[in-house]
Amino acid sequence: MTSLMGRSALVTGASRGIGRAVARRLAAGGALVAVHYGSNEQAARDTMDLIEKDGGRAFLVRAELGVPGDVDTLFAALEPALLTRTGQVRLDILVNNAAITADSIETITPEAFDRLIAVNTKAPLFIIQRALPLLNDDGRIINVSAAATRIAMPGQPYAMSKAAVEVLSRSLAQLLGGRGITVNAVAPGPTVTDMNPWMLDDPEVQRAVGSGNAVPRAGRPDDIADVVAFLVSEAGRWVTGQTIDASGGCFLG
Template sequence: MKKFENKIALITGSSRGIGKSIALELAKEGAFVIIHYTNNKLSAEQTLNEVNAIGGKGELVRADFMDTNSIDDLFSEVDKILSNKKIDFLINNAGLLEKSSIENVSEEQFDNMFNVNVKSVFFITKHFISIMNNGGRIINISSNLSKRPRQELIAYAMTKAAIDNFTTTLASTLGSRQITVNSVAPGATDTDMNKERFKDPIVKESIGNMNALKRVGTPNDIAKVVTFLCSEDGGWITGQYIEASGGAGL
């Protein structure tokens, strides 16, 4: 029997990148995966096709977290899929990064990042903890920038610091239900979000050499950490900030 047989997972932002890898890893172990996307339906369908190809099962849901009213659409769609069942894993992965210094960041950019990276996480979690099985898992995708911010990513780093704080408090709140809550913080990872940064192989190699393991991360590196935290073996870990960066800056 697969380790996540009869488990249901919702992964936000899972049409590509880290979220997609998480969906595939959980599906491979038997979880039914609810794949959320914003606009790229083709990528979401491709993710679901890959889930099906490995013998997994899942469904697609759409919501735009920059429009906070759209969160209600997510709730409605997921509730239909669940059909009175409860979820076991909530992976808050959807994120928005706007590269800008404090001198140049606009109020709109600031609001968009906080809506997607913080406000949506808070209210999505608020909704789903009421329909989560005891012993469930909540994993918030943070960033090592929350601890080591860079000037050109000041607002984005603030959103991830908020997520780390939320994680700690929520772990205490839900501990009596045996629900664990952790944040996983990738370092430099080769995703669509970083495609411009890594399009030059020399730059990619140089950044990788800043890590103890001498390469940049892959989405699957992060997905495997998440999968461990969802497993029974990860059940004694809660309220933690877990950096998955290959030893950035060591």
């Protein structure tokens, strides 16, 4: 991986799963990583410990997303921490990764739908809005989407919330390209994380899920982290406004 030495990164939802793998990967490349989490402080500390054990640098930022004042809370923690560690309040890499799933269209309530959109769609947009003045030229924004935007998952409002971040990525790419800032969405397929508790610790289920992929296994957080690592590197400078499918070829047809 091209060196990210001297770069600062914010990864939302970095306490567990894909976000943790991304945070570890960016820190391994030399970036100072803000490990954001919502409520699971122990998991966030574990991410930071893993990064430090690998010789990387990170700090924790807590903010529940999808509630009033969420972005204010996030940046109130982020900005002084950046200042203390780097002498400035600048960012090079923003990875909007934190998200939730939801019930199906048949059963979801209006309140649960509002929360889904607030966490998965509204929070990334307003985090980006707030981060823009801090973002250095040639910076990188990654919005984590889902292969579910490409594949019809029966009755999943979750996919709607993710389709919006793909469109957001494309229009932002157009806005920010003049500064060398690239904006892309990365769309994982089914990946073994807490988001899919039914897959955890069950190799049979993982095999069954993976059988729908051209590369016949379930995704692992590192599979996604490697794609993010490429996009945020210097080597990724010419890719912008795209949704990169990172699913091992999930239901290619």
